[in-house]
Amino acid sequence: xxxxxxxxxxxxxxxxxxxxxxxxxxxxxxxxxxxxxxxxxxxxxxxxxxxxxxxxxxxxxxxxxxxxxxxxxxxxxxxxxxxxxxxxxxxxxxxxxxxxxxxxxxxxxxxxxxxxxxxxxxxxxxxxxxxxxxxxxxxxxxxxxxxxxxxxxxxxxxxxxxxxxxxxxxxxxxxxxxxxxxxxxxxxxxxxxxxxxxxxxxxxxxxxxxxxxxxxxxxxxxxxxxxxxxxxxxxxxxxxxxxxxxxxxxxxxxxxxxxxxxxxxxxxxxxxxxxxxxxxxxxxxxxxxxxxxxxxxxxxxxxxxxxxxxxxxxxxxxxxxxxxxxxxxxxxxxxxxxxxxxxxxxxxxxxxxxxxxxxxxxxxxxxxxxxxxxxxxxxxxxxxxxxxxxxxxxxxxxxxxxxxxxxxxxxxxxxxxxxxxxxxxxxxxxxxxxxxxxxxxxxxxxxxxxxxxxxxxxxxxxxxxxxxxxxxxxxxxxxxxxxxx
Amino acid sequence: xxxxxxxxxxxxxxxxxxxxxxxxxxxxxxxxxxxxxxxxxxxxxxxxxxxxxxxxxxxxxxxxxxxxxxxxxxxxxxxxxxxxxxxxxxxxxxxxxxxxxxxxxxxxxxxxxxxxxxx
Numbered sequence: 001x002x003x004x005x006x007x008x009x010x011x012x013x014x015x016x017x018x019x020x021x022x023x024x025x026x027x028x029x030x031x032x033x034x035x036x037x038x039x040x041x042x043x044x045x046x047x048x049x050x051x052x053x054x055x056x057x058x059x060x061x062x063x064x065x066x067x068x069x070x071x072x073x074x075x076x077x078x079x080x081x082x083x084x085x086x087x088x089x090x091x092x093x094x095x096x097x098x099x100x101x102x103x104x105x106x107x108x109x110x111x112x113x114x115x116x117x118x119x120x121x122x123x124x125x126x127x128x129x130x131x132x133x134x135x136x137x138x139x140x141x142x143x144x145x146x147x148x149x150x151x152x153x154x155x156x157x158x159x160x161x162x163x164x165x166x167x168x169x170x171x172x173x174x175x176x177x178x179x180x181x182x183x184x185x186x187x188x189x190x191x192x193x194x195x196x197x198x199x200x201x202x203x204x205x206x207x208x209x210x211x212x213x214x215x216x217x218x219x220x221x222x223x224x225x226x227x228x229x230x231x232x233x234x235x236x237x238x239x240x241x242x243x244x245x246x247x248x249x250x251x252x253x254x255x256x257x258x259x260x261x262x263x264x265x266x267x268x269x270x271x272x273x274x275x276x277x278x279x280x281x282x283x284x285x286x287x288x289x290x291x292x293x294x295x296x297x298x299x300x301x302x303x304x305x306x307x308x309x310x311x312x313x314x315x316x317x318x319x320x321x322x323x324x325x326x327x328x329x330x331x332x333x334x335x336x337x338x339x340x341x342x343x344x345x346x347x348x349x350x351x352x353x354x355x356x357x358x359x360x361x362x363x364x365x366x367x368x369x370x371x372x373x374x375x376x377x378x379x380x381x382x383x384x385x386x387x388x389x390x391x392x393x394x395x396x397x398x399x400x401x402x403x404x405x406x407x408x409x410x411x412x413x414x415x416x417x418x419x420x421x422x423x424x425x426x427x428x429x430x431x432x433x434x435x436x437x438x439x440x441x442x443x444x445x446x447x448x449x450x451x452x453x454x455x456x457x458x459x460x461x462x463x464x465x466x467x468x469x470x471x472x473x474x475x476x477x478x479x480x481x482x483x484x485x
Numbered sequence: 486x487x488x489x490x491x492x493x494x495x496x497x498x499x500x501x502x503x504x505x506x507x508x509x510x511x512x513x514x515x516x517x518x519x520x521x522x523x524x525x526x527x528x529x530x531x532x533x534x535x536x537x538x539x540x541x542x543x544x545x546x547x548x549x550x551x552x553x554x555x556x557x558x559x560x561x562x563x564x565x566x567x568x569x570x571x572x573x574x575x576x577x578x579x580x581x582x583x584x585x586x587x588x589x590x591x592x593x594x595x596x597x598x599x600x601x602x603x604x
Contacts, residue, residue: 071577075570422555426562432509433567440512452513453571453578459516460568463504466523467564470501471557473530474550480539481490481547 006051010058017044020061027193035201038068040193066193070216072438073200077207077214079431081277084208086427088281089420092160096289097417099152100410108149108406111142112310116388122368123381132363135381139314139340143355146307150353153294153303157257160286161245164260167209167279168243171232174206175224179238182221186236189220196220211276227273230264239265251297256349259296260286289416293409295349306405307352309397311341314384321367321380337367337380487538490546493529494553500526501556508563523560 021042042064049057102109118138122131181199188195199222203214206224213228217235224233231239245258260283264270271287274280287296295301300308318337326334338361344354370379388403390396397405500522507519576591583592 071574075573079566422558425555426559429505429509429559429563430566433511433563434570436509436511437567437570453574455513456511456516456567456571457575459513459520460564460571463508463516463520463523463564464568466520466527467557467561470523470527470530471561473527474554474557477494477530477533478547478550478554481542481550 006056009056013047013058013060017042017059017061024064031193031197034197035204038066038193038197038200041065041067064191064193066196068196068200069438070214072434073203074213076431076434076438077204077212079427079434080204080207081211081280083424083427083431084278085276085281086420086424088278089285090417090424092156092281092285093289093413093417093420095156095159096153096285097410097413099149099156100406100413102407102410106145108142108145109403109410111138111145112403112406113388114138115142116385119381119384119387122366123378123385126368126378126381129363132366135340135366136357136361136363140357143341143357146303146352146355149303150294153290154257154353157286157290157294160282160290161260164262164279164282164286165243167282168241168262171206171209171279172238172240174202174209175232175238175240178202178206178222178224178233179236182233183236185220185222191220207277209278210274211280226264226270227275229273230268230270241265241270248297253295253297253300253348255347256295256297257291259291294352300348300351302405302409304349304351306397306402306409307355308343308348310402311343311351311355313387313395315339315341317380317383318367320370322369322371323365323367325369325371325375334369334371338365340366488533488536490533490537490539490542491549493533493537494546494549497526497529497533498549498553498556500529501553501560505556505560505563508560508567511567 021044024040024042027040043062045060045062047058047060048055099107101107115135115138118131118134122128122135125131178199181195181202185192185195185199203212203222203224206212211227212232213225215223217223219235221235222233223231223235226232226241232241233239242263244261244263246261247256247258260271261269262271262274262279262283271283274283291299291301293301293303295304318340321337322334323337324335326332339358340361342354342356342358344350366380368378368380370376370383372379376382387395388401390401393399395401400408504519504522504526507515507522575593579593580591586592
C-alpha cells in the first residue's frame with residue numbers, strides 16, 4: 001500500500017515539475033518578440049531515493065536557466081554604440097556640408113569668384129564708377145557670405161549643445177530606469193526573466209548613446225560603467241552625468257567660443273573618455289570638427305584665418321596704391337588708398353562673423369594707381385585680380401590660393417561625411433552580425449561552440465587572405481584608371 | 486566584345502556585397518558562401534585585366550572603383566569584427582578550460598584535430 005502511495009506522490013511531483021517546464025515554454029513563446037528577452041529552460045532535478053530514510057525519489061523542478069550570454073550581449077551593445085556614433089556623425093556632418101557648398105550659386109566660393117571678376121572689370125576701366133561700385137557690391141556679398149557661414153557654424157554649435165544636453169539627460173534617464181529595475185531584480189533575487197529582459201533592453205538602448213560595459217552581479221542586478229571606467233550604476237546607486245560649456249585653461253584667445261564638457265558624478269571631466277555612441281560623436285563634432293573652422297580658445301579656426309588673411313591682403317594692396325597720384329611738379333601730394341574690409345580685430349575667432357565692407361568707403365575711394373615706379377594707372381586692380389592665381393607666397397594661404405583653401409575646407413567636410421556614411425553602413429552590418437551571433441549562440445553547449453569557432457577561424461583566414469588579394473588588385477585597377485598628372 | 490570597365494567593376498561589387506551579406510549572417514555555411522563570392526570577385530578582377538575595355542574607361546569607371554573600394558572596406562570591417570568576436574570567445578573558453586597564464590592571459594585552447602565530412 002505504501003509503495004502505491006509513494007508512486008502517486010512521485011507522479012504528482014513529476015506532473016508539478018512538468019507543469020512548471022510547460023509554463024517556462026509558454027513564457028518563451030509569448031515573449032518571442034519581447035525586446036531583451038532571452039529564452040529560459042526549466043531544469044529538472046532527480047530527487048534522492050532511499051526508502052529506509054523516507055526519500056521516495058522522483059523528479060522536481062530545478063532552477064530556471066537563462067540562455068542569455070553576457071559576452072554576446074556586450075558584443076551587440078558595442079555594435080549599437082558604433083552605429084549610434086556613426087549615425088549621429090552623418091546627421092551632424094550633413095548639416096555642416098550644406099555650409100560649404102562649392103557648386104551652387106551662393107556661398108563663399110561663388111562670392112569670391114564674383115569679387116575677382118569685379119576686380120578684373122575695374123582693372124579695365126579704373127576710373128569707371130560703375131566698375132568701382134561693382135567691386136564694393138561684390139566685396140559686400142563676400143563679407144555677407146563669410147558672415148552667413150560663420151553664423152551657420154555658430155548655429156550648428158548651439159544645436160549641438162542642445163543635443164548634448166538632451167543626450168546627457170537621456171543617458172541619466174535610462175540609467176535611472178535601470179536603477180529602478182535593479183531594485184526590482186534585488187526583490188526577486190535576480191530570478192525574474194521579465195525584469196532581466198527589461199534590463200537588457202534598456203542596456204541596449206543606453207549603448208546607442210554611450211559606450212558601456214554591463215556586468216550581471218550574483219544578486220541579479222547589473223553594474224554599468226561608462227567606457228569600463230566611470231560608474232553609472234552600481235546596485236541601486238546611480239551616478240549621473242552633467243553637461244556644461246567651459247573655456248579650457250590653456251585658452252589664449254579672449255571671448256572665443258567655449259567647448260563642451262561632460263563630467264561624472266564626482267565632477268571629474270570625462271569628455272575624452274566618451275569616444276563612441278551618439279554622445280561621443282556629438283562631442284567630437286562640437287569640440288573638434290566645428291572649432292577647426294570656427295575656432296576656440298587655442299585656435300582661430302580655418303574660416304576665420306581665411307577671412308582675415310584675405311581681408312588683410314586686399315586691404316594691404318589697396319592701401320599701397322593711390323586714389324589720385326601726386327602731381328608731376330610735386331605740389332599736390334598723392335591721396336593714398338583706404339582699406340576695403342573691416343573686421344573685429346580684438347577676437348581672432350570672430351573675424352568671419354564680423355567681416356564687412358568699410359562703412360566709410362565710397363566707390364571713388366578705391367585706389368587704382370600703383371605708384372611704382374613705374375606708376376601704373378590700373379596696377380592695383382591688376383594685383384587684386386592676380387590673387388585668384390597667386391604668383392607669390394604672400395598672396396597664398398598655406399601654399400594655395402584663397403579659392404583652393406576654401407575648396408579644401410569643403411573637401412574636408414565631404415571626406416568626413418563619406419567616412420561616417422561608410423562607417424554607418426559597415427556598423428549596420430556588424431550589428432546584424434552581432435545580433436545573429438547572439439541568437440545562434442544562446443543555449444549552445446561550450447564544446448559545440450569551441451568546435452564551431454575553430455571552423456570559423458579557418459574560414460576567417462581564407463577570407464581574409466582573399467580580401468587582401470582583392471584589395472591589391474583593386475588598388476592596381478584604380479592606378480590604371482587614375483589619369484596621370 | 487570587350488566588357489565596359491564600369492559594368493565589370495559593378496559586377497565585382499555585387500559579389501563583394503554578397504560576401505558582406507554572408508558575413509552579417511555569419512554561420513559556417515554563410516562563410517562558405519562568402520568565400521565563394523570573394524573567389525568569384527577575385528577571378529573577375531584578374532580576368533578584367535585582359536577582357537575589359539580599358540581604353541574607354543572614364544569617370545563612371547573611377548566612381549564604380551570607388552564604390553567597390555568602399556564595399557571591400559565594409560567586408561574587411563565585418564570580417565575583423567567577426568574575428569574579434571570569436572577571438573574573445575576563444576579566450577573565454579581557454580580561461581574556462583585551462584585558467585590563466587602567469588602573465589594573466591587566458592590559456593590557449595589546445596588544437597582540436599577534427600575531420601569534417603560533407604556530402
